[in-house]
Amino acid sequence: MSFSLAIVGRPNVGKSTLFNRLVGKKLALVDDQPGVTRDLREGEARLGDLRFTVIDTAGLEDATDDSLQGRMRRLTERAVDMADICLFMIDARAGVTPTDMIFAEILRKKSAHVILAANKGEGSAADAGVIEAYSLGLGEPIRLSAEHGEGLNDLYSQLMPLADEFEKHAVDTSPEVDIDLDEDDEHTDDVPMPTSSKPLQIAVVGRPNAGKSTLINKIIGEDRLLTGPEAGITRDAISLRTEWQETPIRIFDTAGMRKKAKVQDKVEKLSVSDGLRAVKFAEVVVVLLDAAIPFEQQDLRIADLAEREGRAVVVAVNKWDIEDSKQEKLRDLKESFTRLLPQLRGAPLITVSAKTGRGLDRLHDAIMRAYEVWNRRITTAQLNRWLTGMLEQHPPPAPQGKRIKLRYMTQAKTRPPGFVVMCSHPDKMPESYSRYLVNGLREDFDMPGTPIRLMMRGQN
Ligand code: GDP
Ligand code: GDP
Numbered sequence: 001m002s003f004s005l006a007i008v009g010r011p012n013v014g015k016s017t018l019f020n021r022l023v024g025k026k027l028a029l030v031d032d033q034p035g036v037t038r039d040l041r042e043g044e045a046r047l048g049d050l051r052f053t054v055i056d057t058a059g060l061e062d063a064t065d066d067s068l069q070g071r072m073r074r075l076t077e078r079a080v081d082m083a084d085i086c087l088f089m090i091d092a093r094a095g096v097t098p099t100d101m102i103f104a105e106i107l108r109k110k111s112a113h114v115i116l117a118a119n120k121g122e123g124s125a126a127d128a129g130v131i132e133a134y135s136l137g138l139g140e141p142i143r144l145s146a147e148h149g150e151g152l153n154d155l156y157s158q159l160m161p162l163a164d165e166f167e168k169h170a171v172d173t174s175p176e177v178d179i180d181l182d183e184d185d186e187h188t189d190d191v192p193m194p195t196s197s198k199p200l201q202i203a204v205v206g207r208p209n210a211g212k213s214t215l216i217n218k219i220i221g222e223d224r225l226l227t228g229p230e231a232g233i234t235r236d237a238i239s240l241r242t243e244w245q246e247t248p249i250r251i252f253d254t255a256g257m258r259k260k261a262k263v264q265d266k267v268e269k270l271s272v273s274d275g276l277r278a279v280k281f282a283e284v285v286v287v288l289l290d291a292a293i294p295f296e297q298q299d300l301r302i303a304d305l306a307e308r309e310g311r312a313v314v315v316a317v318n319k320w321d322i323e324d325s326k327q328e329k330l331r332d333l334k335e336s337f338t339r340l341l342p343q344l345r346g347a348p349l350i351t352v353s354a355k356t357g358r359g360l361d362r363l364h365d366a367i368m369r370a371y372e373v374w375n376r377r378i379t380t381a382q383l384n385r386w387l388t389g390m391l392e393q394h395p396p397p398a399p400q401g402k403r404i405k406l407r408y409m410t411q412a413k414t415r416p417p418g419f420v421v422m423c424s425h426p427d428k429m430p431e432s433y434s435r436y437l438v439n440g441l442r443e444d445f446d447m448p449g450t451p452i453r454l455m456m457r458g459q460n
Helices: 015-023 058-062 065-082 098-110 124-136 152-172 212-220 222-231 254-264 267-281 297-308 326-340 360-374 380-393 431-444
Strands: 004-008 041-047 050-056 085-091 113-119 200-205 239-244 247-252 284-290 312-318 349-351 406-413 418-423 453-457
Touching (some): 004 015, 004 065, 015 041, 015 085, 015 113, 050 152, 065 098, 085 098, 085 124, 085 152, 098 124, 113 124, 113 152, 124 453, 200 212, 200 267, 200 360, 212 239, 212 284, 247 267, 267 297, 284 297, 284 360, 326 349, 380 406, 380 431, 431 453
Parallel strands (some): 004 050, 004 085, 085 113, 200 247
Antiparallel strands (some): 041 050, 239 247, 406 418
16 A cells, blocks of 8 residues: 655745656656646655655646635645645745745644655755754754755655555554654654665765775675575665665665776766765765775765765775784774864774675674664753753853853754754854864764764844
């Protein structure tokens, strides 16, 4: 049994763009299908292994200002009645508008299952809008870029449990399906564990010859790779699916990509966009270094990329089997790591041999832990107790004699953890003080190997 999802929101926020992305090609025909009205179009959507019906309320575009509100209300209500789940979209660049608030109210009243999406979320121009979206009272927004295909993993994560519920609902026929999208502030340890329907997505990145293919083959099991899908591995365009020490995983297929690159004879050029694709795919990125030549320019670039994309990161140093002075080498590596990748402070550094398989247990554990931290949620109460201590220990600066007041702090998101601090004069807050807080969070709440986002926000 599948479910239906209606995309609602004011004109121009990107509804059709998302619709098209979810449905793929073959779109021209959907309007001609019986039962589909001109202003509500339907399509069969795919997202990961989910299949569902998507309804787009695109017909509002030609509404004049006068008629807009009424039509919008009717159309939205109809879409909400038709669909199991509503995806309410705002334009993160524009921020929350009065029209958005009207929508939010309709949706709250209809008490539908609402997923809030802040679209056009690529780039920092969207930061403020994403935070503002919380004020709609519809839970945590997903940061999306329908145009660039970003944030679809998060959409998947939100749809997945709902899809499960609708399936269950179909079986037990209970009249109420009560799903709470809001995360419970009192629980800090409700990390979604990987399951066979939502495997942990891992990518191994690094320079050519670091040993990526060897490592991936080792994880998957070389024999099984040769025997293919019958042995429980399904191969789609970019990823291989298997279990690693009983953890269902999907691993980015570096070798498959490279084969394609060779065919196209653009090996070097592709390896960069390859890395980017791998990073975007992954929840946890393993940066694989060659022990003989660690922290090359290319390694640093890709590690930095993983951090900027907000992925959990584990650094693995490969070919440890041929390393002579291991003790000394490890010390050097740790020193270089701290110096060259300060943005990944605290990320685990694991020595492995992809060839012999040594260290792979520790790598697995480090990945699981990084994933857990990446999903971590800290309660507002805990955060504010902590903030008080931090402020006492080291008061915020007073530019031009006026001390910046930090009033309140909350965790706005997970994957990676993101925090918002309400303060006076957020624009005057020096980078060094933000860094003090981020490093403090990392230490005191034990969050190694995950990017931490901190946003200063003024109160209005
Ligand atoms: P709709 O009226 O809500 O269906 O919006 P459309 O899908 O027609 O998109 C409106 C405009 O926003 C178009 O020019 C899109 O190209 C643009 N757009 C859609 N998604 C994104 C996005 O993620 N980022 C940016 N920058 N623009 C987007
Ligand atoms: P990729 O380009 O990153 O996919 O690297 P490959 O997996 O193709 O490995 C490059 C070379 O390094 C191959 O000759 C591998 O046999 C070798 N290699 C990979 N891992 C190890 C290791 O742990 N120890 C040693 N000694 N050699 C390795």
